Amino acid sequence: MARKNAADTAKEKAAKQKKIAIGLGVVLALAMAYAVHTMLGMGGGSSSSAPQPADTNATTTALTTPAPTATPSAVPAAPSLGSAAPTATTPAAATAQLVSAVPQSAGAGQLQSSSGSAPKTPKTPPAPPTPPAPPAPAPTSAVISVNGSSETVASGSNFPAANPVFELISLTATTAKISVVGGSYASGSATLTLKVNQSVTLVNTADGTRYTIVLLPQGTQPSSSGSSSAPPTDTTGSGTTTTP
Numbered sequence: 001m002a003r004k005n006a007a008d009t010a011k012e013k014a015a016k017q018k019k020i021a022i023g024l025g026v027v028l029a030l031a032m033a034y035a036v037h038t039m040l041g042m043g044g045g046s047s048s049s050a051p052q053p054a055d056t057n058a059t060t061t062a063l064t065t066p067a068p069t070a071t072p073s074a075v076p077a078a079p080s081l082g083s084a085a086p087t088a089t090t091p092a093a094a095t096a097q098l099v100s101a102v103p104q105s106a107g108a109g110q111l112q113s114s115s116g117s118a119p120k121t122p123k124t125p126p127a128p129p130t131p132p133a134p135p136a137p138a139p140t141s142a143v144i145s146v147n148g149s150s151e152t153v154a155s156g157s158n159f160p161a162a163n164p165v166f167e168l169i170s171l172t173a174t175t176a177k178i179s180v181v182g183g184s185y186a187s188g189s190a191t192l193t194l195k196v197n198q199s200v201t202l203v204n205t206a207d208g209t210r211y212t213i214v215l216l217p218q219g220t221q222p223s224s225s226g227s228s229s230a231p232p233t234d235t236t237g238s239g240t241t242t243t244p
Helices: 002-043 056-063 091-101
Strands: 141-146 149-154 166-171 175-180 192-195 199-203 210-215 240-242
Touching: 141 166, 175 210, 192 199, 192 210
Parallel strands: 199 240
Antiparallel strands: 141 149, 141 210, 166 175, 175 192, 199 210
16 A cells, blocks of 8 residues: 555655656746747847757656655756846847947048147138349439420430430439530539439530430430420529539
8 A cells, every 4th residue: 555655645746746847848948939039120030040849758858757765856947937037129229339439530631639628720821921022223324304395314424316416324213414525524524424304504614515415214205306395494493503
């Protein structure tokens, strides 16, 4: 009678362990299926590469052979679905974490501000000063009136053309230095300075010939030879008479 009870107890124990093994296998298969579904949703993996659930028949066969003399052991608790399921992470959240973790640098032609300082605008260099205008070159000829007849006289040449008595030594824009050809002035000076629009009267003491000479402004058109036009008025109010 005691043996029958022991055999019945062993059978009941084996049946109980078989049910527990089948339940554990189902729970494990569900957990693995949930994990595979989550991984496929994240990375788009193929279902063909998902792990297959364990063969419950093999586990059951291994557990159906009880040891009559073995001491009953505590049945392990079934794993919960919450602990077996991995934490689900959406692709958008994973991408945002990757972007925030990678330091971004400025591209070509862009400004990048550093902490504590702002980009400075380069200063425009000042414009170079305008160089002064070069002085006007000295004229090479002048219009000189002798006794009311004006003509163009080149520097270094004698005038008037009809009776060359004087020589034009040098010129500026407003003055001219003249000398007496083959003679000198009564003052002992070798040259006489003419100014624009100021008449100078010279007298030849040998024959009493008078010469009224006026330096006309640059650009004045000379009169025809033998013109009897009156000489310009002396703007200073005083004339100069020199006896050569």
